[in-house]
Amino acid sequence: xxxxxxxxxxxxxxxxxxxxxxxxxxxxxxxxxxxxxxxxxxxxxxxxxxxxxxxxxxxxxxxxxxxxxxxxxxxxxxxxxxxxxxxxxxxxxxxxxxxxxxxxxxxxxxxxxxxxxxxxxxxxxxxxxxxxxxxxxxxxxxxxxxxxxxxxxxxxxxxxxxxxxxxxxxxxxxxxxxxxxxxxxxxxxxxxxxxxxxxxxxxxxxxxxxxxxxxxxxxxxxxxxxxxxxxxxxxxxxxxxxxxxxxxxxxxxxxxxxxxxxxxxxxxxxxxxxxxxxxxxxxxxxxxxxxxxxxxxxxxxxxxxxxxxxxxxxxxxxxxxxxxxxxxxxxxxxxxxxxxxxxxxxxxxxxxxxxxxxxxxxxxxx
DNA sequence: AAGGCGAACAACCGCGGGGCT
DNA sequence: CAGCCCCGCGGTTGTTCGCCT
Numbered sequence: 001x002x003x004x005x006x007x008x009x010x011x012x013x014x015x016x017x018x019x020x021x022x023x024x025x026x027x028x029x030x031x032x033x034x035x036x037x038x039x040x041x042x043x044x045x046x047x048x049x050x051x052x053x054x055x056x057x058x059x060x061x062x063x064x065x066x067x068x069x070x071x072x073x074x075x076x077x078x079x080x081x082x083x084x085x086x087x088x089x090x091x092x093x094x095x096x097x098x099x100x101x102x103x104x105x106x107x108x109x110x111x112x113x114x115x116x117x118x119x120x121x122x123x124x125x126x127x128x129x130x131x132x133x134x135x136x137x138x139x140x141x142x143x144x145x146x147x148x149x150x151x152x153x154x155x156x157x158x159x160x161x162x163x164x165x166x167x168x169x170x171x172x173x174x175x176x177x178x179x180x181x182x183x184x185x186x187x188x189x190x191x192x193x194x195x196x197x198x199x200x201x202x203x204x205x206x207x208x209x210x211x212x213x214x215x216x217x218x219x220x221x222x223x224x225x226x227x228x229x230x231x232x233x234x235x236x237x238x239x240x241x242x243x244x245x246x247x248x249x250x251x252x253x254x255x256x257x258x259x260x261x262x263x264x265x266x267x268x269x270x271x272x273x274x275x276x277x278x279x280x281x282x283x284x285x286x287x288x289x290x291x292x293x294x295x296x297x298x299x300x301x302x303x304x305x306x307x308x309x310x311x312x313x314x315x316x317x318x319x320x321x322x323x324x325x326x327x328x329x330x331x332x333x334x335x336x337x338x339x340x341x342x343x344x345x346x347x348x349x350x351x352x353x354x355x356x357x358x359x360x361x362x363x364x365x366x
Numbered sequence: 367a368a369g370g371c372g373a374a375c376a377a378c379c380g381c382g383g384g385g386c387t
Numbered sequence: 388c389a390g391c392c393c394c395g396c397g398g399t400t401g402t403t404c405g406c407c408t
Contacts, residue, residue, distance in 0.1 A: 015401085015402085016402075016403095037393075038394070039392085039393065039394090051393085051394095052393095052394085055394080059395095088396095088398085089397090091395075091396060091397085102396075102397080103397095106398085110398095
């Protein structure tokens with residue numbers, strides 16, 4: 001037996017909202033509030049609408065201070081960075097963009113940003129594929145077209161974006177060397193949906209892959225730190241920030257340093273607001289390195305990036321790539337990973353508008 | 367001018383989690 | 388502790404609009 005419907009579907013109007021309906025809803029909420037019960041609200045007002053529909057209409061359209069359209073370059077960058085870092089947690093991403101709704105951002109991503117990025121990806125991927133074996137198989141002998149079908153769209157997209165970014169700046173990286181690619185576990189999709197967890201007993205086979213061992217050990221060591229230590233690191237990070245800023249190439253009309261630092265530390269802030277190992281899965285490391293690269297892709301800006309040996313090592317050992325981390329779990333036994341539901345995060349409402357972003361004024365070195 | 371098509375946006379739907387009883 | 392109810396989220400679908408042929 002299925003779930004009981006939230007409202008009487010037969011007597012509920014669907015489709016676009018009429019101006020009168022908007023006016024009724026807006027006037028009522030402005031005067032009385034929602035009363036803490038969206039389901040009962042439409043009956044009180046005399047609207048033939050589902051309570052959920054009223055809530056959505058209010059949150060996405062009628063609520064004060066809502067911005068529609070006209071996303072700025074910085075907003076684009078934030079959205080892309082966070083999407084690649086944390087995936088489709090639209091409510092969390094929206095919490096970083098005052099006046100934007102999760103629905104708005106989601107639509108904007110699906111209709112524009114994704115195409116903008118993945119459109120570029122097609123080119124670079126085509127170049128990469130053409131360099132593979134002529135029989136269409138990669139260095140592992142895998143059919144290059146077969147395995148992605150096991151991945152969720154979101155996870156795959158994020159991985160693709162990572163790959164594209166890698167291609168742009170580090171043609172010798174792991175992603176561009178199919179021989180290093182792991183065989184994927186058939187249950188990959190399930191795991192791609194989840195977070196990789198520090199609580200997993202990472203099998204040696206995983207840690208020994210490529211240079212990943214160093215990265216994982218470094219990361220685990222870091223993540224064992226109490227949040228206070230992490231904050232301390234954030235406060236001691238200026239040197240690294242300067243180093244990174246030197247090649248980011250962002251020329252925002254606004255305070256780019258503050259913006260960069262905000263991005264850099266966003267993940268750390270989210271993490272510091274969280275508790276437990278599950279939340280530590282946030283790939284806060286990835287955000288800063290992605291930012292400059294996103295600038296290249298989105299706005300065709302030249303970052304002047306010259307990969308140092310350290311940076312190459314970092315890429316190659318997945319230091320900053322959530323998609324790669326998730327990829328790694330494909331062939332681990334980490335089936336305890338939680339789904340990507342919002343429960344593992346602070347709710348968007350808890351992250352008051354602009355909260356995190358403003359909270360973090362200092363980046364930290366990765 | 368009209369039809370086709372794709373992009374953009376609005377809204378719906380189902381599910382999971384948390385609170386309450 | 389179990390069951391119910393509501394909220395919030397993310398994926399998906401539907402509708403509108405504008406461009407192109």
